[in-house]
Amino acid sequence: MDTPTSNQQGGIPTTLKFKYQPSYSVKKDNMAALDFGIWDQYRYTEIQAAASAADVYESHIRLAQLMEKVGFKQYHTIEHQGSYVGQIASPTVLLAAIAQHTTNLRLGTMIWQTPFHNPMRLAQEITMLDNLSRGRVEFGTGIGIHEHEFIRWGMDFTERQKMGEEALDIIKMAWTQERVTYHGKYWQFEEALPAPAPYQKPHPPIWAAAHSPRALAFAARNNYDVAQNIDIDSNMVKKFDYFRQVWKECGHPGPMPRTLLMRTIYVAETDEKARAEAEAHVPIDFSLGREFVINTRVGMGTSPRGVGNEITPDIQERGRVFREVGKSYDFAVDNGIAVVGSPETVIKKIKEQQESMGLNVYIGNFHVGAMPMEQVTKSLKLFGEEVIPAFK
DSSP states (O other): OOOOOOSOSTTOOSSSHHHHOOSOOOOOOOTTOOEEEEEOOOOHHHHHHSSOHHHHHHHHHHHHHHHHHHTOOEEEEOOOSSOSSOOOSOHHHHHHHHHHHOSSOEEEEEEEEGGGSOHHHHHHHHHHHHHHTTSOEEEEEEOOOOHHHHHHTTOOGGGHHHHHHHHHHHHHHHHHOSSEEEEOSSOEEEEEOOOSOOSSSSOOOEEEEOOSHHHHHHHHHTTOEEEEOSSOHHHHHHHHHHHHHHHHHTTOOSOOOOEEEEEEEEEOSSHHHHHHHHTTTOSOOTTTTTHHHHTSSSTTSSSTTSOTTOOOHHHHHHHHHHHHHHHOHHHHHHTTSEEEEOHHHHHHHHHHHHHHHTOSEEEEEOOOTTOOHHHHHHHHHHIIIIIGGGGO
16 A cells, blocks of 8 residues: 655655654544454465366455354455556456345445556446446546566656646546536647546545555645555554644545555464464565565666665665564554454454554454465454444
């Protein structure tokens, strides 16, 4: 997840001072409301191990049906192009299939990588999905973080922030206007006629996946909901407070946007059993299947981490987190990146995170490393039956 990462725009801080020295803490609103969802991954390694991609898609559709049955409210996946992280190059197609097999699940992608899409085309695809699902779309927007994906498509990685902002402007116009004329740097439209209109009015909710100070302020200024998935808990508290601080300073009339956190989750009957079953998969190997990209001429791009020449304090901190969770089960659990335990332990931890961060949506990644699907399903079912009811 990520939105534009440039460090300079108007009065926005150029460092991560807010990360360690927030100017003040904003009261967390709507503490009683917490929707649960799943972040569903389709890794390169999972698809490679299956007889066909069709079998993988079918198993995940069944998982979405189980989710809905046991009380989850949202289903999210992620878009990547030619990546080991996720093999969903067209998330709208996947979500249309999920929509036809479910009734109430909210459907989203954290994120649709806007620079990779003709924005008018993407706007119309989302409105079709919104109508097919009768108003269940959550539009997660971002620009992408892996340089090699842009190189392979002949795109300028350093231009993605401006491309993403221009694309998002066009998408919002397409959702709210009958005719769209737009002359930008990257896209030109002459009285385009977007159709159909969104089912939700005025349009589906817009989420900004944000890590950097620039991205958080961008989301706050535009009154978008904001999502996060990587930082340790203590830094997340400060980042969400910073987001709310900027939002309040903008003078928006309200209500305050929602905040979403994604965490790796494993639940078993007891703490001891949960650790015994999860410890083989946590530490979390975020590089699982990376050879799919590395063993090519382009590789990860111009830097081993795949972030080009963008080395900010925030990117360095996220790199540290990736390294530590890849080495230590205790680091992942102690810092809230992974939530592992009995239903009672998991409930307690999530309540702590909700209260400290002011969360509205909590998304679980139940696919821990290379954990077998039957184990994933068992944990997810127990979470739905024993954890979710504690927040109603």
